[in-house]
Amino acid sequence: MLELSILGFLAEQPLHxxxxxxxxxxxxxxxxxxxxxxxxxxxxxxxxxxxxxxRTEEGASAAPRRVLSLTGAGREDxxxxxxxxxxxxxxxxxxxxxxxxxxxxxxxxxxxxxVLRRRLEFLQEPTSFFYRNGEPVPAEEAGxxxxxxxxxxxxxxxxxxxxxxxxxxxxxxxxx
Numbered sequence: 001m002l003e004l005s006i007l008g009f010l011a012e013q014p015l016h017x018x019x020x021x022x023x024x025x026x027x028x029x030x031x032x033x034x035x036x037x038x039x040x041x042x043x044x045x046x047x048x049x050x051x052x053x054x055r056t057e058e059g060a061s062a063a064p065r066r067v068l069s070l071t072g073a074g075r076e077d078x079x080x081x082x083x084x085x086x087x088x089x090x091x092x093x094x095x096x097x098x099x100x101x102x103x104x105x106x107x108x109x110x111x112x113x114x115v116l117r118r119r120l121e122f123l124q125e126p127t128s129f130f131y132r133n134g135e136p137v138p139a140e141e142a143g144x145x146x147x148x149x150x151x152x153x154x155x156x157x158x159x160x161x162x163x164x165x166x167x168x169x170x171x172x173x174x175x176x
Contacts, residue, residue: 001098008079008102014069045111113172120165
């Protein structure tokens with residue numbers, strides 16, 4: 001997801017490493033913070049793969065800064081990742097939010113709708129955080145106030161997301 005975030009933000013404009021780190025931090029939040037030990041090796045891999053260009057620019061009051069920009073190969077890599085998200089990028093909420101943040105870069109509404117449809121299909125499967133005899137435990141049967149709360153909030157969030165996905169897919173299919 002880190003590489004997807006790097007490619008996605010650089011598809012919007014060239015950035016230097018610190019700006020890129022701050023944007024990724026804002027997107028992923030405190031749940032999955034990005035460290036320099038993860039970010040800069042990922043940038044190096046993408047530069048080595050030809051996905052990013054790197055140029056040095058004078059710093060305002062500090063050392064020179066490396067400014068990163070997306071190459072044609074990087075744009076193709078971004079589009080490939082957005083067209084074909086891994087199953088975990090569909091099922092994991094934080095990872096899906098990263099895909100969603102950059103899905104506008106896919107040029108075809110039908111491609112965007114296909115990704116949203118995969119998420120909607122995933123959300124329509126019965127699930128829970130807790131199971132009894134292999135069956136999901138509904139909030140009303142959770143057994144304690146806190147698990148009930150967790151399940152009720154998850155149910156409400158899921159209902160809202162399914163409603164939005166249904167609307168967005170319909171809108172994208174009308175535009176296709």
